[in-house]
Amino acid sequence: MLAVQVLINALVLGCLYACIAIGFSLVWGVLNVINLIHGSFIVLGAYLAWGAYQWLGISPWYALVIAAPLFFAFGYLLQRLLLNRVISAPVLVTLTLTFGLDLILNNAMIYYFKADYRKLTLSPPTGSISLFDVVVPVDRLIATASALALTGLLYLLLRRSKVGRAIVAVRLDRDAAVLMGVDVKSIYAIAFGLGAALAGCAGVLMALIFPISPLTSSAYLGKAFVVCVLGGLGSVSGALAGGLLLALVEGIGSTLIGPAHATTLSFVLLIIFLVVRPQGLLGRKGFE
């Protein structure tokens, strides 16, 4: 029974991990930028959900709808005004730029919200479902379902819409996309905006489950790194596979050798994957 519980937990957590990582993966895949501000975006989304619920009484499900366009606009402008200026510079420059942005955003959050841990507590509490001996909290289940829905939405967007096809085209071959008449600059901005929107929405969902603090942003960023590398870059299915694998390894690892080692385990897994299979679980070789 313990095994089933671990498996279910991993499944629930894995979908959330995928949701955390997917925007990061999109930005990395399309813009070739390691977006270090992603973790702070997630925390900002969590604060948005918390504030909306605490002060305005808006339930987190609606906060999701507010967060998406807000974060999209934020990300779009950030890319257009700042990142675009150095987009063709080497890895180091874009990475350091997003690090600087992250410092600013994180500091602003510590300044306004303080570094205290806060928790969004729904009233009345949603309780939990127990089937045989397996227990799953309902809020976690809803968050997972929403995460899956978001992932599915992005998948559809990339598959069906014209903008989505353009994003995929730029990701596959930038020069060819330019020749086909795709406006790469605006696609970059849209992709970055989408990444930010997904981070914001992931943050709203995280607020339901985890405590909120500006200090947690690096933990989210770390998860996003690992999931991206495990699953493969820039693809929706890759992020899902990576999220599930990470959650599974963490779950089994912390059951067998103790939760203190879960983070170490995930990063060791990351390094092994980087060396042995850098294209990720679902990635194709030479496709980066």
Add this chain to the structure above:
Amino acid sequence: MTRVNLALLILIACVASLPLFGGAYALRIGTIACMYAIFALSWNIVGGFAGYPSFATAAFFGFGAYATAILLNKGVPLTVAVIGSLVMCFLLAAALGTVLLRLRGHYFAIASLSLVEVFRELVNNATDLTGGGMGLNIPLASGSGILADATFFFYAMWGLLLITAAVVMIVSASKLGFGLNCIRQNETASNMVGLNSTLYKSVAFGLSACFVGAAGGIYAAWVHYIDPSDVFDILYSVKPIVMALMGGLGSPLGVFCGAFVYLGLEEVVWRNYIQIHSGVLGVLIIMLLLFLPHGLISLRSGMFWRTAKHV
């Protein structure tokens, strides 16, 4: 000995005269300045010469600090402990380098970044040896006064800086430096002409780690108390990169100046905007990248001498 190297040595010699002018505060700043310069010069070996964006500085700083601290607690003299952690860092980094440096670009950046996390978690969990999250106390090295202690650690750090600078100069003038330059420009091509790039990169990674580790050791003995979140701070990885970008990638003199300018800025920001210091730092980083992408060293050409610009 080129003119630039000579200038670097003269600058370092000037730093040594610092205790003549200031009190304990000047000594503290001087020690940190030397430490930052060691970081930046070390990072420059792998990041500037070989062109690999390494974020592993904090990992080896922390490793060196803990290695020295544990040795000191076992009663080993300071000199032996620092040299011991220098050698250990070199071997560890060279061994890790053979694996990690097969990755390129973003992937290497992430692998080196996660090295910091792995080391921190390992130290956090090895409570018996390292004290875990409670940190580790280090016995006082000498019974002499505070100022004498501060002067001693300043000169220790300065001496290490001198050695680092000398090694960086030797590397940049040697076959190794030439090979690293080739690797930066085109690794596949340098492999083709028979350069053992794995060996070169590993040695470079080892060299870039060992002095940082030794600096970590001196730091640990200097502050008498270390804990994982302090010495494995990811900012220690990022700061050298900012310094190098500030001064000019690849040029030891530029990187050295970058370290000092950065420390000056950091100190001013700390003093005046304690609440928002990291935000101000972020703004500085962004301004630097947008308006001075080639560093302070790029100001020189065209301003003072008319030389052909690199393309």
